[in-house]
Amino acid sequence: MTSPPFNLSNTEMNYVAYKILFVCMGNICRSPTAEAVFQKRLADHDLLHRIKVDSAGTHNFHPNAPPDERSQAHARKRGYDLSHLRARPVVDSDFEEFDLLLTMDWDNRALLEDRCPAQHTHKIRGFAEFLQTTQASVIPDPYYGEDPGFEQVLDLIEEASDGLLKFIITKAQA
Structure with missing residues (x-):
């Protein structure tokens, strides 16, 4: 595991309380993956107690269903557990x-x-805005594709999660 790209003590984060909702269409591929990846980033930086993370879908296609098995399998290979999400x-x-x-x-x-x-419209942003080096305007939907699409989504979500964490910490220090 690589070391975090920044360092922030718990004392510096004590006054921050932030809530983030990741949103995709059905809440079974991209947004639960983003929720799990970002929660792991928060845990790695001892920030789970300060930042709430959730995910949801714009459509109620899969009420209370677990994430897509392919999303879970690819995420599991990278150390992320999506099995508890619904x-x-x-x-x-x-x-x-x-x-x-x-x-x-x-x-x-x-x-x-x-x-x-x-x-509240100012709260809505694209997750891809937080990509640090990759030039992409969206996190593509892998649902109808093959394995490489799920890997690409994980790559983008991991990178955007790092950028989001930097954004939140910078905002807290301002």
Whole structure:
């Protein structure tokens, strides 16, 4: 395991409380993967107690279903456990509760923006905005593809998770 790209003591983070919701279409591939990867990043930096992470879908296609088996298998190979996660739809209270609603693609973003009360639209962003070196505007949906698509999604989510963590810490130190 590589060392974190930054260093932050618990004392510096004591005043931060942040809530992040990862959003894709069905909440069985990308958003639960992002939830698990980011939770691991938080655990690695002893920040789980300060930042709440959840995931949801713009559609309620798979209510209370576990993540797609392929997503789980690929994530497990990299040390992430998705087995305890269950699909749920975005609900109206999410717009108020969460500080960031991070969408995986443009369709997810448009659907959230259509539903979101005006005072909360600033909370909606694309997760790919946090990529540090990869030039991609979305985290693509691997559902109808093969194994390489799930690996690509994990690569992008890991990179964006590192960028998101830097963003949150920078914001907390400002």
